[in-house]
Amino acid sequence: MMDHPENFRFDSIPDSHDWSDLYDQPFAAPFGSGSIPVIDLNDPKLIEKIGEACEKWGVFLISNNGIEPELLNQFGMQMHRLFALPVEAKLKVAKTDGYGAGYGGIPISPHFPKFMWHEGFIITGSPLGHAQKLWPDDYSSFCEVVEEYKKAINPLGYRLMHAILLSLGLSEEEINHTPIEDSNKISMHLNSYPACHDPDRVIGMGPHTDSGFLTILYTNGVSGLQVLRHKDDIGPERWVTVPALPNTFVVNIGDLMHVLSSGRYHNVVHRVIVSRTNQRLSAGYFLRPPVDVKVGPLSKLTGPEQGPVYRPVTWPQLLNMKSMLYDKALDAIKINGLGRVRDDSKF
Numbered sequence: 001m002m003d004h005p006e007n008f009r010f011d012s013i014p015d016s017h018d019w020s021d022l023y024d025q026p027f028a029a030p031f032g033s034g035s036i037p038v039i040d041l042n043d044p045k046l047i048e049k050i051g052e053a054c055e056k057w058g059v060f061l062i063s064n065n066g067i068e069p070e071l072l073n074q075f076g077m078q079m080h081r082l083f084a085l086p087v088e089a090k091l092k093v094a095k096t097d098g099y100g101a102g103y104g105g106i107p108i109s110p111h112f113p114k115f116m117w118h119e120g121f122i123i124t125g126s127p128l129g130h131a132q133k134l135w136p137d138d139y140s141s142f143c144e145v146v147e148e149y150k151k152a153i154n155p156l157g158y159r160l161m162h163a164i165l166l167s168l169g170l171s172e173e174e175i176n177h178t179p180i181e182d183s184n185k186i187s188m189h190l191n192s193y194p195a196c197h198d199p200d201r202v203i204g205m206g207p208h209t210d211s212g213f214l215t216i217l218y219t220n221g222v223s224g225l226q227v228l229r230h231k232d233d234i235g236p237e238r239w240v241t242v243p244a245l246p247n248t249f250v251v252n253i254g255d256l257m258h259v260l261s262s263g264r265y266h267n268v269v270h271r272v273i274v275s276r277t278n279q280r281l282s283a284g285y286f287l288r289p290p291v292d293v294k295v296g297p298l299s300k301l302t303g304p305e306q307g308p309v310y311r312p313v314t315w316p317q318l319l320n321m322k323s324m325l326y327d328k329a330l331d332a333i334k335i336n337g338l339g340r341v342r343d344d345s346k347f
């Protein structure tokens, strides 16, 4: 069964989408939660602040990022236009496999017991073929705006990656050797979370970590993203809501940055809750390595005093592990105290 929008128009929540008995909702901590760092891209202490945020939170907001607000408006409008199409139109571009391009649920959705209050659209490379099917007479505006957005976000991605690697103590030379996939090959994931009259019974997107180095997330100003904050001086483990600030992107640390940093940078677990009144739109841009490159811990960060060490892994291997093992994927490449590794031949 597809979790398409017809299913989102019920007067009462169908059992297929009802998480009430499964989730620790309501979610927000009743005590102070600590605040997710908001970092100005032009801050003279950028590197230090980013390093601290990656270590402590695994997520931060990046303001003053140089992306034109008008482009973000246009991008939001095109996303709205896409998800407002009738379900029959969207099903013409339905994904044929979990990780492929097109319309549908998230690739890891088989690991969850219920459907999410969510529709997704994965773009890998150019959206042209799909846009032509969706709007045979007017596909170019969608493609143009998506291309403009990618053109603008890509340098930001490189800049953030560079800053993160500097914060880990890498030299320019070492940074130049860090493998990052070409912008025209990486994927974007567009999300829509329709408003729901009974939001405490549904979940927009179930808890997960992103697999890549980092994710840059656009949002339309409707909040809903929450990150899992571990026990600290302020309180026990809790979900903290990420504020939706205008013209500000959320940056998440993913599994491969956690691996690269030998466990120092936190691959943050996050989820999305749904608004009673507003549709949330978001779009993730996932920075990752080229498919044929194995990513392992940086040698200068490994040693007896350091945290977990992981065996090098390629992007397709990691996605494969994720689709089979979900939140245990990284355990499959963790080297245990005796330096033994699990056999990964089946991946």
Ligand SMILES: C=C1C[C@]23C[C@@]1(O)CC[C@H]2[C@@]12CCC[C@@](C)(C(=O)O1)[C@H]2[C@@H]3C(=O)O
Pocket (backbone or CB within 6 Å): 099, 106, 107, 108, 109, 122, 187, 188, 189, 208, 209, 210, 211, 212, 284, 286, 319, 322
């Ligand atoms: C680049 C990608 C990351 C992602 C898999 C994908 O090819 C496109 C969808 C992405 C997404 C978004 C929701 C959560 C997630 C775990 C999933 O199932 O699909 C991520 C994937 C990931 O980071 O592993």
Ligand SMILES: O=C(O)CCC(=O)C(=O)O
Pocket (backbone or CB within 6 Å): 189, 191, 205, 210, 217, 219, 224, 225, 270, 272, 281, 282, 283, 284
């Ligand atoms: O919609 C959001 O805020 C988050 C989406 C997300 O986590 C993802 O696409 O990986």
Ligand SMILES: [Fe+2]
Pocket (backbone or CB within 6 Å): 208, 209, 210, 270, 284
């Ligand atoms: Fe995510």
